[in-house]
Amino acid sequence: MPAPATEPGTAPFVRLTGVTKRFGTARPALDAVAGEIFGGRVTGLVGPDGAGKTTLIRLMTGLMLPDAGTIEVLGYDTRRDPASIQAAIGYMPQRFGLYEDLSVQENLDLYADLRGLPKTERSRTFGELLDFTDLARFTTRLAGKLSGGMKQKLGLACALLRKPRLLLLDEPGVGVDPISRRDLWKMVGNLRTEGIGVVWSTAYLEEAEACDHVFLLNQGSLMFSGPPAEMTGRVEDRVFRLSGIRGRRREALARFLEDEGVVDGVIQGEAIRLVMKAGLSPPPLGDTADAVDAAVTPPRFEDAFVDMLGGGPGGRSRLAETQREFTEDAGRPVIEARGLTKRFGDFTAADNITFDIPRGEIFGLLGPNGAGKSTTFKMLCGLLKPSAGEGRVAGFDLRRNAPEARNRLGYMAQKFSLYGDLSVIQNFNFFAGVYGLSGARKRERIGLMSEIFDFRTILDMSAKDLPLGLKQRLALACSVLHEPEVLFLDEPTSGVDPITRREFWTHINGLVEKGVTVLVTTHFMDEAEYCDRISLIYRGRSIALGSPDDMKARVAGKDLPDPTMEDAFIALIQGSEAKEAA
Template identity: 90%
Template structure:
């Protein structure tokens, strides 16, 4: 760390004084937010969608001004000297403006021109950044052909062309797999060691734990400011891991969540994780039909956040309660993949993918960005025709009967796929018609979705104007209107807040208890714990197949006796790379 950086460590790089920002007549996007951001450390701006994270970062860039209060960045006031700020910072917006029809090198050249990087410095700077981001092998590849993680690395390189004193990163980890996200964190840690101040905004609360200091926002208000350990300390000795559970974990979790004293709960492999109210412990059962024992486990930042908000949504799913039940059919698989292969020209996106999913199971497809999981997912949905191999869903052959199969399944796309210019009620009416609902049945199901997902106040609002969490609720509502027996969910909770995520999984768990079969993709490793089994896909191939606990057990060691699902994901992918290289 340089002497200059050391001297500046005690002087705020950013000073926020009662910052308030409104857009129209709605509630403030930011409401009297105050605090200091220092150099030489990573400051997290943490909170769910709509919390005010992007607004706060844009205020720091001087691209917008506060309605009240003040923002001072590197000694410059945003009102009086925006140019001084913008010359001294690096900024990577949430949707970074890469030119997808330009190569990696052409993007760097363009941003070097925009940033005024002298020609004499470019060769050295490009070389350092390409090595730093591990993109040196891909300089001729079009940006549009990069994986999500590689796009984020290129965006970071463009933001660092002129090394800034303050780097502002707006949700760089969204939609990025655990390996790419870990790579991004290593890069940022290196920048921090040079004395650069880094601001990293995120809706992923597990990322908050990697920050030195956190500003926790919710609905424009600052709920907490301090080290993440101070936040997690609030629920110390109140988080329990229930092991040895017999019977169906999802049913048990729903029961626990309705018990007095339980603040929150999630499935963790074969166990259940509960957050209790102060002074209370889970009842320890020794009954022969349902024995389990509870042990205190280290708290997470998310545990404390959900506790601060008053707890999760409970274990009851009205959606599942109204869902017709699908009886088991002698163990016959509902989804079958037999050697599924998809080639695009000379590129094999999915290679010989094989698995069976019985009724009433949650099956997860995991893998790094660009690994082939979305291609596999789309083949099983009937949206892509396999080059080789076969797939069956609900008894229908996907090559011959894809349209008929689609009427038996519900599909929720990774990117919001409803009609943005149609209102909520118009989307519900449209998809009800697509799925063959009519008359009284159609009116009944639409009214039920409006009640379950609380759409009554937004029925006439255009879908594109909805908050992300409400958009995702609408997408799920449209996918289940016709009571499908198979549900395809492609990253259904990406970017939404923890309470909405829990609400989604309460519905999903409840539907599975009614015999619905679920195929899900996710980059949230804690969500992978809800799956009964997982196929880990890398470079187009399935490199591991089993339950979450089986995958964690494969990489457990004396040095890592209790690995997380993220540990397993990274170790199994790296093991596959080493095997291919041998």
């Protein structure tokens, strides 16, 4: 839906002039950022973790002041009149800023008091917001018991208690499933038609395409300002979809990425997507090459961003090159779920989940927040005891032989799972001990991980002080320290920049080629395309099982002739709901 046209001469809601902010002596968090934000449209602050998005939003609220430059919000200078700004805006912080031990209604009551909402207006306002966010059924539920998407909707409701002229949303879509993200965007679209200015901060580059105007930040610098289509237009006719892949598509992708003309490449189901340098065609095609056909495909915002950064990390994984190969029992499943069920009181979180994962396969667990995928994931890596059913890893029954099974697997949790108060080297030493490494073998593996993941100069730094991308690298390095044959990855790339995401998947793809078996959860639908097969879990049950292309084919039709993975995700869940309602 296009944004309402801005009237000629309309004053901007926000004016940024040479905004610079430093923390300590490091490079600036923001470096001379300038631009204007108007009402009646969604302006995206887009960029990876550490780009400066949160800093810029906090400066707009007047909660912090710039070291240089000026910020005017709704006509007020943030230095001279922050109170007037704070009275006129709505602000939803990045971290869930509500009270988890209060109910939905109690949070609304508290924020109404804080915002000074007259008691005579509360009943009508609460009713409108609960209807708007579809939370009316959950007013007595504790906020801490809400799913990720519902928490974000409650945060949005609290930010809208007194309808603001400008709404600042700091990464509202992080960790939220595609259905909840789409719901949030629909809500924000409705606000935009009322003339409210919306600033939406995000690390998800596909969300940039839904904005009317984008500020693209990287390491504190403003790299691009304009409509997203202007950015994607920079790689028009340079993006190709290669089909008819010969042999294993991960091997083919690795070879393509070593070609000098290839800027970036990702797996897309059974196909491969390549971004080429200007004026160049894809590598040789035909019956004797890696792929048979190449068709120009529409560019994405992320394609243009990776191109702007100089391209991806290439197709070589030093981690995979040092990994021992697993070839035994090639025909037998390495991970088995047989009727896995988990009940918490009278609530069934996972119900009769069944699948096999053979050696050297990437298997994805997808589903909305609260669907049961994390419960299934935790049962299969021995962190949660099933109420019924059986799980096996590398031939070991998780009920009877959980310690033996855990020694065969590496686990990377959704939230940074290492010890923040320990240094990088102390984390390595601790996990080496957990996995039974000692002596020369321990020193060899720690030295190798330090070199591959570039930790040699920061081994004494506390893990909590690392940027998110380096934290995730450290978590991955610790999970593969003992050369496991099975990897459990719970949203491994959430919030990291596109280049680090590419690096992670280069390592994962390379490990799989060595026979490592991977179970992964993700909210990035383009990452789901890397999976050989997917189980889509909804309301505790597996409602679809198959390859990404199978999933897309199931929902293709007149209304969706060429569905994306996100389209398939949403359509399959809506189909399941319709069946239950019938």
